[in-house]
Every structure is written in structure tokens, then in C-alpha cells.
Amino acid sequence: MKPIIAITMGDAAGVGPEIIVKALGHQAVYDQCRPLVVGDGQIMKRALAFAQSDLTIRSISEVGEAAFEKGTVDVLDLALLQEDLPVGAVSEEAGNAAFLFLKKAIELANEAKIDAICTAPLNKEALHLAGHNYPGHTEILAALTDTEEYAMMLTAPKLRVIHVTTHVGLVKAVELITPERVYNVIQLADQTLKKAGIRSPKIAVCGINPHAGENGLFGDGEEAAKIEPAVQKAQEEGIQVFGPMPADTLFYRAVRGDFDLVVAMYHDQGHAPIKVLGLEAGVNITVGLPIIRTSVDHGTAFDIAGTGKADEQSLMEAIRQGAELAPKR
Template sequence: MGDPAGIGPELCLKLLAACQAGQFPDCIPVIFGSVPVLRRVAAATGIPFTAPIVPAASAATAPAVVPLECPDADTIHPGQMTAAAGEAAFQACRSAIAAALAGEVAGIVTCPLNKRALHAAGYPYPGHTELFAEYLSASQSCMMQYADDIACSFVTTHVGYAEVPQLLTMKRIGEVLDLTDAALRRIRGAAPRLLVCGLNPHAGEDGLFGNREEERLIAPAIQAAVARGINCVGPVPGDTAFTPYARKQYDAVVCMYHDQGHIPVKMIAFDRAVNVTLGLPIPRTSVDHGTAFDIAWQGSADPGSLFQAVHLAAKLAPEDRAGTKAPLPSI
């Protein structure tokens, strides 16, 4: 359900309503979250809350809610950052991860959390990506933002700009290229064409800008990936990687830092893009926006990104023995 003080609960209610309308025949979404909060949001927004409450995801035969203890639920109010809300968001994540590890669910979809609230609750993770990588013991992982007409993955994410050059290594760039190639092969059913950004303006301009990261690290990592059979080219300047022409020629862009890819993705596909964590043992997708405290519990939140995240997670989820999709939680 994400941070209960944000738009996550409202998005979950809209997802359940969409399920009742038959929009998600490929999976059984199960919400992990506070039932009292969902009821309060339903009352505030007028969105019906009629889904069954089940003790575990494995008991769900239709879209349902797995209730989580939230002792301070009455202190959670829309648009307010609190440790109680951060604790609720963390417990939802942990419960869904436990269900996934137990084989009760086939994938995880996350609504937005507030990083300050998460830290206030005592969990110093930069975001969902790092939290899931640790709890699922992923030795290699990265973030990818995906929409049908634009996709990008990231060598670094939630760090300050001054730290980015120190985190770039041939090994790390190679990992992200491998993860991106494997994910898009599964999503699209064919080998993708990858475009790799440089770090510096003009991709370093032959060493004039930066510390020759393009020559020392990025280009050699690309060459090694090509030798492994990955179709990738670069490094190219970040300001030309997302032009209409480039987007027609390539299936995804590999970015060196957070805003290099997030800005164009949100300009082009703000209500459609999905955040995917690559390298985990189970599919994990997320909305590509924040908690939107300013419109929380008002009924105006657009569920488009969540709906796309659920569809993509269902597509990535393994089939069970009967050939149908297992329950899929939305946190």
C-alpha cells in the first residue's frame, strides 16, 4: 500500500474497483496494508471498499486485502510525514517479501513510500530498490523505468552527484547492461538494442570534460558487453539519447545517474511508466511517481502508473502448474 498518508491507499482502492470491473484477468491482486486506513480513505473519497479480507495471500481466490497491524493508524493523516506511516510502509514491504519467499505470490507491486518517513521509522534505505535488493539477497540489481515507447536503466540511482563518478566501474556498468538485456528479452521476446549514455557533457568530448570516464570505464564496458552478445552502442551524450530518432532506433537507454533518465521518462510517459527492479528472484514493479501528499485522500489520484505496474508484473510472473497466474500483491 506504500505510505498510508499518501495516495497509495486510494490507488489500491481504485485497483480493487478496476478488478471488479474485469480489467485484470491475468492476475489476482492482493493488497498488503492497514484495513482501518483503507476504510478511512474509502469514506473520504467515496471509492467503495468491498474486497474480502483474508489472513494470507495464499487464501485469496479473488482480489483481496491481507490486513497488517498498524498500532498508530489513528495518528496517520493525509499529507503528513510521520514515523508511524513509515513503519506501516516498511511492514507492508516486509510482509509481501515474506509471502513471495514462501511462494504465496508470484510478484510484488509497490505503491510510493516517503523516504523521510521510512528513515524516521528507523529504516535508512534510499528507496524500495535497495530495500528489496537486501531482503531478497540480490547480489546484482538495478532500477529500470519502462513504458512501451521509452525505457531506461540506471548504473547509479539515489546518490548525490558528487558520488556518481566514484561508483562507476566497468563491472557495475556491465552488470546493468546484462540485467537490462535479460529483462527486455523477457518483456519483448527479442534481443533489445541498447544505447548507453556517457557521464559528462558531450560524453566527455574526447576527455575535455570530466575525468575520461567515457574512455576509461564506459566504452570498455560496452565493448565487453558486445563480446558477450549484447547489442549495445555508446557512449553518447545524454542530451541526444532520448530524441525521437534515437527512441525509434533503440529499445532502451542505459543511464549513468538518476536524473539523466528520470527527467525524459517523466516528460514522455509520466502516467504510463513503471519502475522495475532488475536482478531480483521475483518480479518487482512500482509506480513511477511519489506519494503526492498534496492530493492524498482526495479521490483525484491517477491510477494509470499502478495499473501498468500490475500488468507488467503479471507479464513477468511465472506461471503456476495450472498455467494460470498466482496471486500478485500490490503493496
């Protein structure tokens, strides 16, 4: 049986509904999985017009009611929003709904009614306005699944990156980088790649400072104190891990094929190379959770929401990877 992928609608004021409609217009999605939208039926019907789509929206209340037939989009309709919700604007209503869509998908996964979750983008400001003070999807998923050790992994053609820290300021990120955290992320990376079929993955670890500190010339010895002990411990356990290495050349080497994955120390260190390779092909995967979760690697794009210009390729790739990683029935 093809896996059931719950696609959460994300922030209804953004491009999420549009890219979902566009993605579910492709036969390839139905060849890979059984897609189920968790969101709002009225907003999804509005998105048909934005995307100039001839699909049909079918609101359902239980997973068992879904037909999973191309041409009809099955929406587990939580009916949380008004059809005239402003497009392209931060909204407490949309932020709250985005949180509840994800919460419902997690409940379905815990009940084994779905096999994986694929998330359309949410807006952090809207989320916070609604009183959900999380930095993003990753932290919500961790909190609602009682997961302590997790990490964000981004994939693009020829590059995989996993993050030690994510949505915090740079000064705070350096504080949060510890040997224990770096070691745990290396372990998660190794386990994830082996599950994906890479028998002996090669993992490279970025430094924090320019030139990875250059033997203490730059910084205050952060590489020696925070990263080297973790790398050494992982090596002693048989993991093929190298570093800390200068980030400015490491990503080039990884794209060339020298390494299967790069461990980035902070948000922009890892995100920037992925996005240079193409937003349309980037996918965000949360590793360490009891649930398979993938996502687009772009935001709500309020500036083009409602115009039909948003590209569905990142969502299609996220759905594909979710289907590949999902447990087989």
C-alpha cells in the same frame, strides 16, 4: 491460473491507499491477475471515502482466504496503523508500516504464496524516521533478498531506461560508476529484454559528461575510463550495445525507435525523460531480483493525499506489467 500480485500499500499518509482502491475498481485488473493488498484494513476503508468508491474491504490473515472477486478488496491486514493517522504528513508510524508491508510481501514471495510484488509509493523521510535507512524500495528489496547485482528500470510509452546509479548525490554517483558496474547493468538489461521476448535487443549507453566527453574535451576522461571498457566487453560477448553516447540526443533517438533500452548513468539523467513522457504511464521495475517487482513511477503526493485526485493509471500499468512478467503457475 492468473498470477497473484501482492500490492503493498506504501506510505499510508500518501496516495497509495487511494490509488489502490481506484485501480481495483477496474475489471481489467482482475482480467490480468488475482490482486491482494498487503497493508492495513482500517486505512484501506478510509481510502474508500477519499476515492468515493463503493467497493468493500475484506481483511484476511492468510493468502488462502482471499476470494479475488471484483467488488471486494482482499487486504492481508497487518493492523499496524490507527485509523486517524494524519493524511499528507511525514510519520514515523507510517514509515515503519510501509517497510513491514514490503517485508511481508517478500516473505510471501519467498514462500511461493504470491507470484509478484507491485508497490505503492513510500516516503523516504518517514522510512528513515522509523530507523529503516534505505534510499528506497529497490534497496530494501535487494537487502531482504540478498541480491548484490540489481538495477532500476523505468518504462514509459516508447522508452525503457535502466540505471547504473540511483538514489545518491551526483558527485557520489560518478564515483560509483565503474566498468564492472556498467557491464553488469548492460548484462541485466540484455537478459531482461530477452526474457520479455525481444530476441536481439539494441541497448544504448549514456555518457556522463556533456556530449559524452567529446573525446576528452569535457570532464576528466570518465567515459574512456568508466564506460568504454564495459561496452567493449559486452560487445565481445555478442550483446548489441552502443556508446557511450551524448544523453541530450540519445533519448530522442530511443523514443524514435532506434534502441530498445537506454542505460543511464545517474538518477535524473534517466528519470527526467521518462517523466516528461507522462507520470501516469511510467512504471518502475527492479531487475536482477529473484522476485518480480513493479511499482508506480511517482511519489506519495502528500499535497493531494486524501482529496481523491490521485490518478491510478500508473499503478494499473505496474500491475499489468507485474502480471506479464510473473512466473506462470
